[in-house]
Amino acid sequence: MFIRDTSPTIQQTITARETNPLKITYTIPIVFSIGTITIFQSNGSSNPGIVRQTINGLNNQNYVTFDNDTVSIDIIESTFNNPDSTYYVMIENNFVSTLSYNEPLPGLYSNIWSFTTLPEEEKEKGSSKIKMFFDGIYGKVRLTKDGTSYFDTLNSNQINKFFNNLTQELADAVAVTSKRIITNYRFVIDTNIESSSKQYLLSIKIDKPQSASDRETKLITKDLDIMIRNMDITVLASGSSSKYLEPIYGYVTIPRWYENSDNICQLILTVIFILILTILCIISIHYDAKIEVKVMQIRREVNERRDVDEDKVEAGSIKIIFFASVFLVTVPYVIKLGYAVYIILNELVSKENSEDSVQLLDEPGEKDDPEDLNDQQDGSQGQQDKAKEKVTIKKWLEDSKDHKIVLVMLISLAGTDVGVLEIFKFNFQFCRYKFNVKLSKKFERKIIIGETIGIIIKNMPDLAFRVYFLSKAIDFSYLSILTPLVSLIKILSLFTNFTKLMKTRNYGS
Known part of the structure; x- marks a missing residue:
């Protein structure tokens, strides 16, 4: 020896x-x-x-x-x-x-x-159980140039098999079950590298633990990053799929939205703005209710024939009006605000308009648009230059921090009318803010759907509510008639929205 x-x-x-x-x-x-x-x-x-x-x-x-x-x-x-x-x-x-x-x-x-x-120190059971629900982490790995070239030769079934092999090899490498490392089979070109040849980023998720004894996700994340960066001395170097990973890149986690301080600040500002609007609405309604009470008191003094029971009924009616008004203002606002956030988020992650995917789109595909054909036949160079200036909403947000503030304001206004978001359709510049966003057809359809939802949950109940109380009122001003007329006109616009929705759907197909 x-x-x-x-x-x-x-x-x-x-x-x-x-x-x-x-x-x-x-x-x-x-x-x-x-x-x-x-x-x-x-x-x-x-x-x-x-x-x-x-x-x-x-x-x-x-x-x-x-x-x-x-x-x-x-x-x-x-x-x-x-x-x-x-x-x-x-x-x-x-x-x-x-x-x-x-x-x-x-x-x-x-x-x-x-x-x-040595054995692991015993964890607090309560905290580990809570952490299980929030411990999943999304991340990405990058293929080498040779790996990207090989990946381009694969068909859809082979790509799925490549992803499955990769997740299995990564799970085996860090010694966890295959259920902990999964994928959604998505890949994009890495636009942050300065190279003439492309390299793909692959989506890899480390799922949350299924029991308290499972390893913490952050430790698996750390191990995976270390093993990829030191591939030459780990088992990943001999894997059929893992051998194509870029060691320098490692495993890069995608931060959760609440881990970004900018997102937290924007959320706080949005909540404050919504609260201010809600408080102002309540104050306004409460003030109007007080005026109505005073009017009723004057009427009771003038009309001595009205008995005490009728006065109680009228006071109760005012309370009903107050709470019903608050409900009809706040609930539709919150629903439409949530829908506005939903369609903006969908547009940000939309494959059609994502920054990475736009580079993969075929330019001839846009020539199928009838309006574009007319523009080309007219030979208007100015319109072509203008179209080239349009960018995705993700790129528009990255161009200026002020654009994020503008977007938050527009989303807040969309709580009153989702149609406010149509401002993105127009290519213009106001002060230092440039609205030159390229939107998907799905986004336009969702705006129309949002306007329709707003009419159903806001204008229809509002019209029924006002007609009911007008039928019970003794006298009323012209404003009391004007408001239900506006709601009626808005409801009639449902037919216009239906026509526009069918037009965009036919246009998109």
Whole structure:
């Protein structure tokens, strides 16, 4: 036996995620040879187990050094990643050879050099259960140029198989079940690299744990990033799909919306704005109700024939009017506001208008538009230049921070009328704000649908409410008649909306 000492020693207990170098001291001076040294995690069976790290002294010189008779191997953080687990080191024959005669030295096999990691500290059950519901993380990996070229040769079924193989290989690499690493099979071109050749970004999600004993998602995320960045010494380098991953890129997480401070600030401002509008509406309605009460008091004084019971009924009617008015103002506003947020978010993530996907669209596809055909026949260069200036709503938001404020204001106004969002259809500049957004046909249809929903939940109940109380009123002003007339005209516009909706649907098809 030519090995005098090892670190860690045989049967030693170490801390999980420990990165202290692995050291082997031989009895004679040595040099590196063609063999490898592999660290396994025991899986309880007779086979070698789960490969955690593989080093070749000649090919992986960034991770291994030797000094006369001692070899030192760098350990990455993902190697000893599981608490309360057994690991062992297997050394191939000819990993090193004698310095004097260059003769290969025998290695170590079976479970001779093994050690274990300490058990994990017990977690608080309450906090871990809560974390289970919010611990899923979306992220992305990038293919190399060769990987992208290979990916382009695949058909749709082969692409799905590539994704399935990749998620399985990543799960095996970090030693978790295949259900923890999943994908939605989406991929886009990475537009942030300065290169003539394209590279794809693939969507990979690390799902939330299914039980309190499962590993935390953030630890899996960290391990996955480390293993991709150190692919040369991990099992990912030999995977049929994982071998095409870009080591420099690693695994990049996509921040949750509430992890972005700008989004939090915008949400707070939106909530404050909505609260102010709601308070103003309530104050206005309450003030009008007070005026009505005073009018009723004057009428009671003038008309002595009205008895006390009738006065109580009238006072109760005013309360009913107040609460009904608050309901008809706030509930439709909240519903339409939510719908406006929904269609904006759909437009932001729409494949038709996403910044990455727009580059993949065929320019001839836009020539099918009848209006575009007329423009081309007219040969108007000015209109063509104007069309070229239009950008996606995502790009429009990235152009200026002020555009985000404008969008929040428009969404807030859309709570009163979803049609406000049609301002994006027009290419114009107001002060320093430029409205040059390219919208999808689905967005235009959703605006029409939103206007229809607004009429159904706001104008129809409002008309019925006002007609009912007009039928009970003794006298009323012209404003009392004008308001239901406006609601009636708005309801009649349903026919116009239906025509526009059919037109856009036929146009889109």
